[in-house]
Amino acid sequence: MNTINPTLSSSSSVNAAGCSFNQLPLPEAMLATLQQLEYLTMTPIQAASLPITLAGHDLIAQAKTGSGKTAAFALTLLNNLNPRRFAVQAMVLCPTRELADQVTQEIRRLARSADNIKILSLCGGTTMRPQMTSLEHGAHIVVGTPGRIMDHLQRASLNLEALNTLVLDEADRMLDMGFYDDIAYVAKRCPAGRQTLLFSATYPEGIDRLAKQFQRNPQEVKLLEQHEDSKIRQRFYEIKNEERLQAVGILLRHYRPVSTLAFCNTKQQCRDLLDVLHKQGFHALTLNGDLEQRERDQVLIQFANRSCSVLVATDVAARGLDINQLEAVINVDVTPDPEIHIHRIGRTGRAEENGWALSLCSPSEWHRVNAIAKMTHSEPEWHSLASLESGGDSPLLPPMVTLLILGGRKEKIRPGDVLGALTGEAGFTREQVGKITITDQTTFVAVARDIAREAVRKLSAGKIKGKKVKARILKD
Numbered sequence: 001m002n003t004i005n006p007t008l009s010s011s012s013s014v015n016a017a018g019c020s021f022n023q024l025p026l027p028e029a030m031l032a033t034l035q036q037l038e039y040l041t042m043t044p045i046q047a048a049s050l051p052i053t054l055a056g057h058d059l060i061a062q063a064k065t066g067s068g069k070t071a072a073f074a075l076t077l078l079n080n081l082n083p084r085r086f087a088v089q090a091m092v093l094c095p096t097r098e099l100a101d102q103v104t105q106e107i108r109r110l111a112r113s114a115d116n117i118k119i120l121s122l123c124g125g126t127t128m129r130p131q132m133t134s135l136e137h138g139a140h141i142v143v144g145t146p147g148r149i150m151d152h153l154q155r156a157s158l159n160l161e162a163l164n165t166l167v168l169d170e171a172d173r174m175l176d177m178g179f180y181d182d183i184a185y186v187a188k189r190c191p192a193g194r195q196t197l198l199f200s201a202t203y204p205e206g207i208d209r210l211a212k213q214f215q216r217n218p219q220e221v222k223l224l225e226q227h228e229d230s231k232i233r234q235r236f237y238e239i240k241n242e243e244r245l246q247a248v249g250i251l252l253r254h255y256r257p258v259s260t261l262a263f264c265n266t267k268q269q270c271r272d273l274l275d276v277l278h279k280q281g282f283h284a285l286t287l288n289g290d291l292e293q294r295e296r297d298q299v300l301i302q303f304a305n306r307s308c309s310v311l312v313a314t315d316v317a318a319r320g321l322d323i324n325q326l327e328a329v330i331n332v333d334v335t336p337d338p339e340i341h342i343h344r345i346g347r348t349g350r351a352e353e354n355g356w357a358l359s360l361c362s363p364s365e366w367h368r369v370n371a372i373a374k375m376t377h378s379e380p381e382w383h384s385l386a387s388l389e390s391g392g393d394s395p396l397l398p399p400m401v402t403l404l405i406l407g408g409r410k411e412k413i414r415p416g417d418v419l420g421a422l423t424g425e426a427g428f429t430r431e432q433v434g435k436i437t438i439t440d441q442t443t444f445v446a447v448a449r450d451i452a453r454e455a456v457r458k459l460s461a462g463k464i465k466g467k468k469v470k471a472r473i474l475k476d
């Protein structure tokens, strides 16, 4: 079993990790909200960064995905906010609409004790006009992608005169996506006296350039990955290059994880693997830049609600996604960068769960495994594919199936309405109903695989919010 030693370098003490938020200079109402959300103790990145940011300093923070960075900056910008002043006082730049949506939701949750704080999400992929109308009505906080925010600045539909907090979230990914110039354009139009917070999962060169150009004496908090001992069980499988894609199926049939994130080094490898997995009967999907936003959303919904067993992705495509309950990470290719390897496998084994980190490694990749071993001070545990049981002939099926209902937020459908329709007259139990996701025009609900057909039939025969609805199984 491999354990990864925590490495930590920080300009402030992180002994406060695991301590309560009460020791921070936050208003009572905010502390009460945190209690309600069951944020009882600070995560390490929160404990390390909040004392700095609440004192008004600029910050560069690096910590892995899922470490609670959003609340770290959300608490800061809410603390800087004057709700009575109806002007944009905080702005968060994010690489994609998904991430902007996740950030918007988290800020909304944290802002619920304060009255009437208006948060707007401004991302590309939709028309400008409704966003301009919303901006005319005023907002306290905007969250958006750099390109779209730049558009609004060029049309003068967004006024940043009152801005006091600028956040660059997932800065590394924004740089990967070529947003440097757009970020620069936006940052130059923010008031000079603002506080600038930069958050990132990794620390590529461009970050320093951003910091130098747009921050004032930033303090740095860097939490290199600290995987908790024993939660991640890591194994390396020696393979020949030509058996690599087949080997993924062998691992899946042996370990039988409900949800697996499979990392490839290239997009082509993702496509090839997806073909092989589909031929073997696995429910697998891929995330890549060629998908339309709507398709991307559907992939993530199906993976998060456990109706898709395997999500195949490159590092860039998977970065920043907040996916809970991941039983396994498979490194289909070993990455040349040990830091990225640590980041990949840190996606599994969160919270109370154990997780598998399985890596396929051909002789030409051995030096990469050595680099990982050196960085993590651990001895790699080697296994052979031949030692694995096939798990019989039973295919690995996801426990849930996603149903799609035509009608969503526009029709004022809420999760309770869908749950009610299924557990009421339709007669299903709460346990047979999984995650419910509502978008503007569509509702997705996960149900247990064995009731999927019947659930579609009953939903189509019954009513939601007093109206007949169309429902069908979403094919992956």
Ligand code: ADP
Binding pocket: 038, 039, 040, 041, 042, 043, 046, 063, 064, 065, 066, 067, 068, 069, 070, 071, 320, 322
């Ligand atoms: P990151 O941006 O670092 O990837 P997120 O901000 O998305 O991480 O947080 C990951 C998850 O942890 C979220 O579901 C969030 O609600 C939860 N979380 C954040 N802070 C705390 C806390 N102090 N206690 C409990 N859960 C938390």
Ligand code: MG
Binding pocket: 066, 069, 070, 169, 170, 320
């Ligand atoms: Mg984040």
